[in-house]
Amino acid sequence: MDRWLAGPQGHRLRRAADPLVVDLGYGAAPVTAVELFTRLRSVRDDVEVVGIEIDPARVAAAAPLARPGLGFRQGGFELPLDGRRPVVVRAFNVLRQYDEGEYAAYWDEVRGRLAPGGVFIDGTCDEIGRRATWATVDPEGPVSLSVSLRFGAFTLPSDVAERLPKALIHRNVPGERVHGYLRALDRAWLDAAALASFGNRQRWVAACAALKADGWPLLDGPSRWRLGEVTVAWDAVRPGPW
Numbered sequence: 336m337d338r339w340l341a342g343p344q345g346h347r348l349r350r351a352a353d354p355l356v357v358d359l360g361y362g363a364a365p366v367t368a369v370e371l372f373t374r375l376r377s378v379r380d381d382v383e384v385v386g387i388e389i390d391p392a393r394v395a396a397a398a399p400l401a402r403p404g405l406g407f408r409q410g411g412f413e414l415p416l417d418g419r420r421p422v423v424v425r426a427f428n429v430l431r432q433y434d435e436g437e438y439a440a441y442w443d444e445v446r447g448r449l450a451p452g453g454v455f456i457d458g459t460c461d462e463i464g465r466r467a468t469w470a471t472v473d474p475e476g477p478v479s480l481s482v483s484l485r486f487g488a489f490t491l492p493s494d495v496a497e498r499l500p501k502a503l504i505h506r507n508v509p510g511e512r513v514h515g516y517l518r519a520l521d522r523a524w525l526d527a528a529a530l531a532s533f534g535n536r537q538r539w540v541a542a543c544a545a546l547k548a549d550g551w552p553l554l555d556g557p558s559r560w561r562l563g564e565v566t567v568a569w570d571a572v573r574p575g576p577w
Contacts, residue, residue, distance in 0.1 A: 336425070336427070336456065336458055336460075336467060336469055336481075336483065337370060337371055337374045337375070338374070338562070339481065339483070339559075339564065340371075340374075340375065340423060340425075340456075341374050341375055341377060341378050342559075343555065343559065344423075344454070345378045347422050347423065347452055347453065347454065348375060348378050348379045348382060348422060348423070349378065349379055350452060351422040351450060351452070351453075352450070353419060353420070353422070353450065354379050354381060354382045354383060354422060355383050355385065355416070355419055355420070355421040355422060355450070356371065356375060356382060356383065356384045356385070356421060356422065356423040356424075356425070357384075357385050357386075357387055357414060357416070357421045357423070357424040357425065358371050358384060358385070358386045358387070358425055359387050359411075359412070359414075359424055359425065359426040359429060359445075360387070360388060360389070360411075360426050360427075360428075360429035361386045361387075361388060361393075361397075362388075362393070362428075363393060363396075364396070364397075365386050365393075365396075365397035365400055365407065367386075367427065368384055368386035368397070368405070368407070369400055369405065371384055371425065372384040372404065372405045376404070381404070382404065383404050383405075383406075384404065384405050384406075385405075385406050385407070385408055385416065385421075386405075386406070386407045386408070387407075387408050387409070387410045387411070387414065387415070388407070388408075388409060388410075389409065389410065389411050390409075391409050394407050394408065394409045412441050412444045412445055413444065413448075414445065414448050416448075420448060420449060420450035420453065421448070421449065421450060421453060422449070422450045422452065422453040422454075423453060423454055423456065424445050424448075424449065424453070424454075424455045424456065425455075425456045425458070426445075426455070426456065426457055426458070427456075427458045427459065427460060427469075428458070428459055428460065429457075430457055430500065430501045431459050431500070431501050431504070433501060435501060435502075435505050438457070438500075438501040438502050439502075442455065442457065442472050442477070442502075445472070446472050446473065446474050446475075446476070447474070449473070449474050451474070452473075453473065453474065454471050454472065454473050454478070455471075455472040455473075456469050456470070456471055456472075457469060457470045457472065457500050457501070457502070458470070458500065459498045459499065459500055459501075459504075460498060461498055464485075465484070465485035465488035466483075466484055466485070466488060466489065466494065466495045466498050467482075467483045467484075467495075467498060468480065468481065468482050468483070468495055468498050468499050468500060468503075469481050469500065470500045470502055470503075470569070471569075476569075477502075477569040477573065478568070478569055479554055479566050479567060479568055479569050480500075480503070480513075480566070480567055480569060480572050481564060481565070481566040482495055482520075482564065482565050482566075483562070483563055483564045484563045485563060486534075486535035486536060486539070486563055487535060491521045491524060491525075492517065492520040492521055492524050492542075493517040493518070493520065493521050495517075496517060499513065502574060503572060503574065506574050510576050510577060511574065511575070511576065511577075512571060512572045512573060512574075512575065512576075512577060513572040513574075515577065516551065516567060516571060516572050519546060519549065519551060520542065520546060520565070523541075523542035523543070523545040523546045523549075524538070524539070524542045526542070526545060527539075527541040527542045527545065536561055536563075539560060539561075539563060540557055540560045540561060543557075543560040543565050544557075544560075546565070551567060551571060552567060552568040552570070552571050553565060553566065553567055553568075554566045554567065554568055
């Protein structure tokens with residue numbers, strides 16, 4: 336996901352008046368915040384990353400790693416940033432801990448604090464980061480769903496279903512849009528099996544191209560598909576029946 340933020344989403348940082356980024360709920364160790372800082376500095380050398388955690392012990396443990404442009408604060412979705420508005424807020428494996436009925440209120444709370452053109456990334460991944468999804472939410476509301484899979488770490492693309500964001504994880508049932516999307520992605524992957532001898536990358540690119548040809552509103556193209564990613568417009572997967 337960092338690669339995605341630094342790549343096709345890098346324009347948000349380059350255009351920001353205040354290139355402030357938040358790693359919300361970074362966990363027991365601040366590794367993700369440090370990595371995010373390092374990667375985004377390649378986009379803009381004055382990027383500032385703030386890691387926010389609700390547990391004061393975790394903030395204290397991270398403090399020795401603070402440096403110019405990287406800091407840590409105690410807090411939650413209220414984003415204790417002294418009135419500054421971040422251009423990116425990333426929360427990975429955070430909202431999955433909440434009930435389905437709660438996520439929308441947290442989305443609204445965070446997006447109301449974003450800078451113009453900013454985004455809130457609500458994502459989930461497995462323990463070693465080989466299967467991941469994230470919803471992108473801007474100040475107006477949800478924009479897209481991204482899926483990122485490591486080649487060789489799945490049998491069918493729908494294996495990622497257990498890592499869907501909280502907004503969708505309980506909606507992967509017949510009649511729901513996200514279920515239809517994952518089934519379509521599975522079909523496209525199976526239909527591209529003849530390309531497996533050329534490698535999973537070629538097979539994935541062909542599957543995504545077929546998905547787009549079938550009318551699914553994909554928001555990216557081959558340059559991202561080659562990395563095992565695909566992003567679809569939120570309306571195609573939003574909760575609710577077809």
